[in-house]
Amino acid sequence: MGTIQALRGTRDILPEEVVYWQRVESVARDILGRAAYQEIRTPIFEETGLFERGIGEATDVVGKEMYTFLDKGERSVTLRPEGTAGVVRAAIEHGLYAQGGVQRLWYTGPMFRYERPGAGRQRQFHQIGVEVLGSPEPRADAEVIAIATDILQTLGLKNLHLDINSLGNRDDRLTYRQALVDYLTPYKAELDPDSQDRLSRNPLRILDSKDKRTQEIAENSPSILQYLGPDSKRHFEQVQQFLSDLGISYQVNPRLVRGLDYYTHTAFEVISDDGELGSQATVCGGGRYDGLLAELGGPDTPSVGWAIGLERLIILLQKLQSPPKFGLDFYVVSRGEKAEAQALLLTQKLRRAGFSLDLDLSGSAFKKQFARADKSGAVACLILGDEEAENQTVKLKWMATKEQQALSQIDLLAKTDELRRQIDSNCHHT
RNA sequence: GCGGGCGUAGCCAAGUGGUUAAGGCAGUGGAUUGUGAUUCCACCAUCCGGGGGUUCAAGUCCCCUCGUUCGCCCCA
Numbered sequence: 001m002g003t004i005q006a007l008r009g010t011r012d013i014l015p016e017e018v019v020y021w022q023r024v025e026s027v028a029r030d031i032l033g034r035a036a037y038q039e040i041r042t043p044i045f046e047e048t049g050l051f052e053r054g055i056g057e058a059t060d061v062v063g064k065e066m067y068t069f070l071d072k073g074e075r076s077v078t079l080r081p082e083g084t085a086g087v088v089r090a091a092i093e094h095g096l097y098a099q100g101g102v103q104r105l106w107y108t109g110p111m112f113r114y115e116r117p118g119a120g121r122q123r124q125f126h127q128i129g130v131e132v133l134g135s136p137e138p139r140a141d142a143e144v145i146a147i148a149t150d151i152l153q154t155l156g157l158k159n160l161h162l163d164i165n166s167l168g169n170r171d172d173r174l175t176y177r178q179a180l181v182d183y184l185t186p187y188k189a190e191l192d193p194d195s196q197d198r199l200s201r202n203p204l205r206i207l208d209s210k211d212k213r214t215q216e217i218a219e220n221s222p223s224i225l226q227y228l229g230p231d232s233k234r235h236f237e238q239v240q241q242f243l244s245d246l247g248i249s250y251q252v253n254p255r256l257v258r259g260l261d262y263y264t265h266t267a268f269e270v271i272s273d274d275g276e277l278g279s280q281a282t283v284c285g286g287g288r289y290d291g292l293l294a295e296l297g298g299p300d301t302p303s304v305g306w307a308i309g310l311e312r313l314i315i316l317l318q319k320l321q322s323p324p325k326f327g328l329d330f331y332v333v334s335r336g337e338k339a340e341a342q343a344l345l346l347t348q349k350l351r352r353a354g355f356s357l358d359l360d361l362s363g364s365a366f367k368k369q370f371a372r373a374d375k376s377g378a379v380a381c382l383i384l385g386d387e388e389a390e391n392q393t394v395k396l397k398w399m400a401t402k403e404q405q406a407l408s409q410i411d412l413l414a415k416t417d418e419l420r421r422q423i424d425s426n427c428h429h430t
Numbered sequence: 431g432c433g434g435g436c437g438u439a440g441c442c443a444a445g446u447g448g449u450u451a452a453g454g455c456a457g458u459g460g461a462u463u464g465u466g467a468u469u470c471c472a473c474c475a476u477c478c479g480g481g482g483g484u485u486c487a488a489g490u491c492c493c494c495u496c497g498u499u500c501g502c503c504c505c506a
């Protein structure tokens with residue numbers, strides 16, 4: 001068009017959609033607040049090395065999806081591709097772990113990954129996430145899952161399921177990895193090309209290949225669960241027990257592996273069964289990352305967390321609910337120089353008194369202004385014309401009944417309590 | 431990064447080589463300068479995402495490009 005438009009993979013969230021975002025944020029804020037989680041805000045860009053060390057250089061996220069550039073001081077900086085690394089960095093930097101046992105934190109904001117955009121996948125996308133630092137206990141795993149479940153449920157989402165798995169500790173994983181490679185190597189030629197490549201690079205990921213033949217082969221592969229040591233096994237069993245106690249249904253999916261290197265023990269995903277999201281059906285993903293703080297130079301601090309993909313969540317929400325309505329108290333109609341001036345004043349005064357008012361600024365004919373008043377959804381209409389301006393009065397018209405009364409502007413402002421009651425009783429919006 | 435679909439006004443959308451690019455919704459102005467509906471009238475794309483090419487002639491064919499969408503990869 002010759003005009004500038006939003007970059008590929010970025011988009012504007014227009015007022016109509018923003019109401020959903022606000023709803024998600026307020027539900028999450030409320031639930032997290034009651035669970036004693038504190039909000040943390042970290043920078044949107046960080047030193048590149050943080051992500052290389054934290055997420056893992058072998059991962060696709062780090063290897064090919066980061067927005068990395070040199071700033072004017074020749075530092076390599078990266079737009080954060082996820083939230084955990086920054087939160088952990090901040091926790092170490094400020095010694096948050098030292099302030100007694102367990103730190104419960106949450107965050108929200110934009111993340112950046114250079115990848116092919118699609119439905120529910122943007123280059124700039126948004127997450128809300130939690131991190132519980134300092135508890136090795138399975139109860140912590142269960143708590144964060146329960147909170148995620150609560151948020152999604154409160155928002156009214158349906159047709160979601162929870163998959164969980166355990167990746168064990170470092171040793172468990174190494175042993176298993178070898179066993180898996182041993183099993184798969186004889187089939188190498190039959191695997192799809194991607195998986196052949198992954199055999200040496202990241203064999204666990206072969207387990208959730210979409211290729212049919214690869215799936216058949218993976219079907220009979222050894223399960224990670226058979227390779228968990230006694231402690232890992234016990235941890236995983238306890239997490240499951242707690243989830244059952246909490247009434248949260250889940251399924252164990254031994255093929256669930258996550259693409260970020262820092263995960264240990266519990267890994268989980270909340271997945272939508274609706275078709276809306278296509279192949280990007282994971283709404284929430286997370287797990288335990290016991291080694292990450294130490295990896296980044298902090299003290300040994302077992303931790304667990306998750307992130308919800310907001311774009312995906314909101315796609316589901318929009319299919320489910322009509323947008324929340326903004327309840328307007330008054331629509332102000334005025335015509336004539338004096339009346340328009342008085343209307344402006346009266347409007348401001350009523351706004352200060354706590355009412356919501358839309359002042360028609362078009363200057364068009366009364367008929368048009370009334371038509372707009374009708375569409376605005378306002379409970380009542382305030383009308384000022386030459387006559388009212390002359391007498392310092394105003395007409396109050398109830399939209400639902402079309403009843404109309406004249407009263408002095410002073411009276412109107414004097415009886416705001418009564419007005420409030422009348423509006424509330426006339427109010428059909430929720 | 432790879433493979434397929436799509437791209438006409440704010441939105442939906444007809445049009446498939448031939449004069450001035452249907453229609454609907456929304457919007458704007460008006461039907462004797464003050465009342466929400468309906469109706470009526472007028473206006474609302476010098477242009478079909480952008481660029482190039484083929485042709486006497488292109489929104490309609492070809493190429494490139496941008497965007498979008500589906501699948502793969504990966505992830506939330």
